[in-house]
Amino acid sequence: MSRALPDGRRRAGGNNGAVTASPDDPLRPAAPAPRRLGDLAGAFALSPAGPGEGWACVEVTGVSADNRLVRGGELFAAHAGAHVHGARFVPAAVAAGARAVLTDPAGAELLAAADPGVPVLVTPDVPALLGRLAADLYGHPGRALGTFAVTGTNGKTTTAFMVDHALRSLGRRTGLIGTVEVRVGDRAVPATLTTPQPADLQALLAAMVADGVDDLVMEVSSHALALGRVDPLVYDVAGFTNLTADHLDFHGDLEGYYAAKASLFDISRTGVVVADDRWGRRLAAETGDAVAALTTGPGGDWTVTGVEADATGSAFTLAHRDGRSLRTRTDLPGAFNVANAALAAAMVLTSGVAPAELEDALAGAGGLSPQVPGRMEQLGDRPRVVVDFAHNTDALVQALAALRPTTTGRLHVVIGAAGDRDRAKRPEMGRAAVDGADTVIVTDDDPHDEPAAQIRAEVLAGTTGAAVREIADRAEAIRTAVLEAADDDTVLVAGRGHETVQEVAGVDHHLDDREEVRAALALRAGGQHA
Template identity: 75%
Template sequence: MTALPDNALLRPAASSPQRLGDLAAALDLAPAPATADGWGAAEVRGVVADNRRVRGGELFAAIGGAHVHGARFAPAAVAAGAAAVLTDPAGADLLAAGLGVPVLVTPDVPAVLGRLAATLYGEPGRALGTFAVTGTNGKTTVAFMVDHALRALGRTTGLVGTVEVRVAGRAVPATLTTPQPDELQALLAAMVEAGADDLVMEVSSHALALGRVDPLVYDVAGFTNLTQDHLDFHGTLEAYFQAKASLFTPRRSRRGVILVDDVWGRRLVEQARAEGAAAVALAVAAPPEVPADWRVGDVRADATGTAFTLTHRDGRALRTATALPGGFNLANAALAAAMVLESGVDVAALQAALDAAGGLSPVVPGRMEQLSERPRVIVDFAHNTDALAQALAALRPTTAGRLVVLFGAAGERDRSKRPDMGRVAAEAADVVVVTDDDPHDEPPAQIRAEVLVGARAVSGATVDEIPSRAEAIRTVVLGAGEDDTVLVAGRGHETVQEIAGTPHHLDDRDEVRAALASRTGGPTA
């Protein structure tokens, strides 16, 4: 796979120019008072909301920010080649002196940005089969599994998510789970241009609440689960749920596959159907009395993975497996398979494709990623209470020695989950090492102390505190016995640790590999 520069913005190499007058009429945009006559004949070739990404000929979207209005950057955008500016009334006032290019005004720029970008890039979402995955945990793994299945079927895919953005074999590290509206539509246009058949996306609750995916309507949306997370943004668990639920409405998806193993999934099925959505229920661990369209059975797990049968109530059945460990990855694999089948793929075709591909076992960076066998060292993104508990539960049955977990909690995020994370770690592991995650601008010692309150309230486990994450990783890996399992949790694929506003390079996987290399004889993988 070809890696693009980290700051690359994937856009189509070519796009047709469109007249401002036509765009204004279609989207109810008005010229600013100072805009000269004849503005409607001006042409633009795309839209960007970041002046640093202007290549020439775009419409620059100047959005009001919490501290600085985007209109302040309009002169720089024009100097870089922007052909016009879109802003709100406050931004238009800042630009009253004139820029030498047309200025259009709308009351709410973010609300119109996605529709504008889709129009400018020729509605690329309509040319793709589109899959979306949301939920607290498992989004990345399910997205990789859907992408894996589609490629096994011979399709060319685009992938957008937490770990990376991929366009027909070209990849660039992701900066947001879901890109901003202008970037997303440009990505879709690049996918169409590159010959992609399908789009697979992780869709975050933030993106849904902020309208970043609008006006895209997905062919199939999938729901994994809901547990406490992101309450710093949403405020309440109910608001968090409703943000996720908005994906399963006719406005945002044509069909939804919803895992009903928890009460939130069962509630979501009822709510989606009440709103006129086509909602399909999937049961993996749910009891038999829970109604389901697809159900998992004949589960057989061993050291190589988990095989299962996915059966529809109409009798259709698929037998496949995943090498990724844990019951949660069984659920992830079942959801991915059901999503592909609900898109219209024939069961026999998917069966043959997955048989040839060895099941649903893609390599997912930083998701239960095993870096060594003796000792077994695994890096995982588990960064909330439920994900941490599930990861440890998945590893315990196959750990002959001690189960060691190293983790922290992010700063300036939901503080209420910190003692709970400490508690579940101490309940499930033999050794708990609390270290730093991403403190951001919060004192790291304060974060660790709140995690340690929960960990030290549980008797039985050994609980240590090592502030430096690199030192903590080295300590636990060097101290592990050959039969031990070490889970390095919380950051997964991430490579930048932010401390007091300063970014530092830190890749848990690199630190693990360096520590393994220091062990006598090196790692056994």
């Protein structure tokens, strides 16, 4: 059974919730160098559980916190999970080839009743140590990569894709880690977490180094920062998009949320902050001279000027107060995507690339216009149908505002809200939908363990007017919106973006908004209308 994570991604069941992969996936290094347990014990103050001989000479070639991912010769990290201690999975890990176990005192006590057949090392807090130990075991792969990190409430995925696109246009070989996918060079797999768990992250970086990757681009979630998942990485360039109310169920309040986001700049050498909102301005002021402020109006170290919007996107100039500048464009619609594109360009320039070099490279690559799954992704043009991940109030407002100027007919929106998340934003999203669209259909998103009808009712509480309907089944809601729209209308399907699994009461159901849109457009092309 799948369980939803705090940041909304899903994982398969089992020990410790690590990223899933098979041995031939590009998420793990193929042939890491072995390390002796005695060397690791000395470096990280690990203690053997009970007497034993020869354990210090045992060699391990990797580390995993999921027994299903263990490869022969690896160290299995068994720590407390949400529902069960990982030590319960030691027999399965050993059967899969684990050569040793790292656990905490509680895990060692669980293992004391039966000899697991391999050495057991103990540390007080496995998760706190795991990133540093994995980095050491894999040879600190992050140090061999140029590293770019993006955080913020909205726009992380798009900006990361844009940074990756810019670096590739410069001829760099890149690795990408984010909400939509994990990519090592030209090999990609779907992501299960915005930011992987510590051991998985270091293994992934080692795989990138082995693959000849030059630069890493990754989204770093506030959850990952609060939980120490990226330790001990130090990023070359960090970027901040914006901050609006989201994930308050985890962080408690906006101050806690902001503090988590801001901590990225404590582990980054330099960075760029979009300072268009009060949080961005505060962050730019608090981070000092090593971080540049970017504004879409006057006043920033980097400033966006000369914006020329057209039916497909916007051209703009990005200028620095020292006289450097470049002109480029993005085909992703909306002022917020101009900000995302400007941030991506500024991050690459901050890494030392000359503006003229980047401008020329982007000119040959169609500007900063990568294909970003589920991010303002247009799937039809008569009517125009757009799928977007807008799952909070500000993102919904921005998406509708981006589509309104180029909609000649009416603007329709299909929205829902996720269960087990910020309840306060539900009526706000309903209100934003009514304010920004001509018609609204409220439907299910991911109910998780909450009653779906209750979630819809809370969204509907913020809506007024006869142009609002409730259709529980999301596929039916999408189909209705597409079939009822006129040719010159726009339909925005908001909230789930690239996601392909809808969780209802602990059960996963396949549901891809893009597939449902394509099916509805096919019905429409066949002459069927609502």
